[in-house]
Amino acid sequence: MTTPARGSGGAAGPRGPLARLVPERGPQRTLAGATFVNAFGSGMFMSSSALYFTRVVHLPMSQVAFGLFAGAAVGLIAGILGGRIADRRGARETQIAVMLAGAVFMGCFLLVDAFWSFVLISVLTGVVFAADKSSRAPLVRGFGGEDPARFRAYLRAGTNLGISLGALVAGVAIQLDTAPAYLSLVGGRALAFIGCALALLWLPRLVPVEAPPLSSRWEALRDRPYLAATVLNCLMSLHFAVPTFLLPLWIVEHTQSPRWMVSGVLVLNTVLVITLQVAVSKNVGDPAAAGSRMRWAGGAVAAGLLLMMAAGSLSTWAGAALLLAATAVYTLGELWHAAAAMEYSFGLAAPHAQGQYSGVFGLGGGVAEALAPAVLGTLALGLGRPGWFLLAAVFLVVGFASRPLIAWAVRTAPRPRTYEGPVA
Incomplete structure (x- = not known):
């Protein structure tokens, strides 16, 4: 940092909307x-x-x-x-x-x-x-x-x-x-x-910021709590390919909804992210709050996926309406996850090495970006309903496990933590 x-x-910045x-x-x-x-x-x-x-x-x-x-x-x-x-x-x-x-x-x-x-x-x-x-x-x-x-x-x-x-x-x-x-x-x-x-x-x-006297040259790669957060975020980040990869293919090939719904759900997702990100990120100021948001994110992403799956068995307009509702629910999960991920990335990092820590955190995100199409495609499109349920379960488990796992990693870390604020 x-x-x-x-x-x-x-x-002071602008007032109002x-x-x-x-x-x-x-x-x-x-x-x-x-x-x-x-x-x-x-x-x-x-x-x-x-x-x-x-x-x-x-x-x-x-x-x-x-x-x-x-x-x-x-x-x-x-x-x-x-x-x-x-x-x-x-x-x-x-x-x-x-x-x-x-x-x-x-x-x-x-x-x-x-x-x-x-x-x-x-x-x-x-x-x-x-x-x-x-x-x-x-x-x-x-x-x-x-x-x-x-x-x-x-x-x-x-x-x-x-x-x-x-x-x-x-x-x-x-x-x-x-x-x-x-x-x-x-x-x-x-x-x-x-x-x-x-x-x-x-x-x-x-x-x-001057590094502490005994700090390691590549300490982010040895920081157990930060690596735990990076792995958890990597797993949760697989969902970022849902609106750009999985949902378009699902709409076109597995639902009766009109093809223009691909653009419709993407626009809805984008508008919600732009307008709600600041409000949703309010009070996410420590790793404990980030853990709570990850739990909410896991639940919302899982629910959104199951609603998307259900849209495949409905008529044209009923399916389209459910796809819009599913996208709104999923996007809430995306927003909560983004707020939690940003807090993990900054709140758990050593202040004198924020860039290095962010590079490690980005490594996890990059791995997720590379693997997401194969994972989502194989499970949801390849296995059908069982794959959708399995995907939802993965995000639900990761979301609920994040807060206790990070708290455990902090308690068992071999050296004192450098961030400020409670963990559990």
């Missing part, structure tokens, strides 16, 4: 703005990258999948290193460097014309994406102010809004389906990196 060279507080979407003036709003710009570019690229590489660069889908996987795999490890550099050298400076590197590497995608050059740039951008998350974490902690959970919720809501708007822009280019349109999206992603770097220049510098 780092501490501000100048005060991280700011003037806008206060739910915009954080305090000063460093918090600056960091939120930079995060939004970066997320907007990410939404453009994520939604169109596969089409760009197949339709413009003319690479086979198998090669595209391999290159993207290689970048993600290397990035998982690079995130820990990027976080450590941010802890020791300065988070603001590291973030700016990462953004500028992202702009350069993304620009290189415009020049790719062969498989191996594509793999090389994919690996480099994978490093950037992972280092972005872990090096930003000390900034989030340093400028969190008196209510860090609320600020982190602002950032997640802004990130989702940025990704959604970026995806809408990408949709226009995809509809045009021309090389210039796809090239403009890749160029736009590079410009978003630059815009984020410029915004970060307005942040005050954070002075790195």
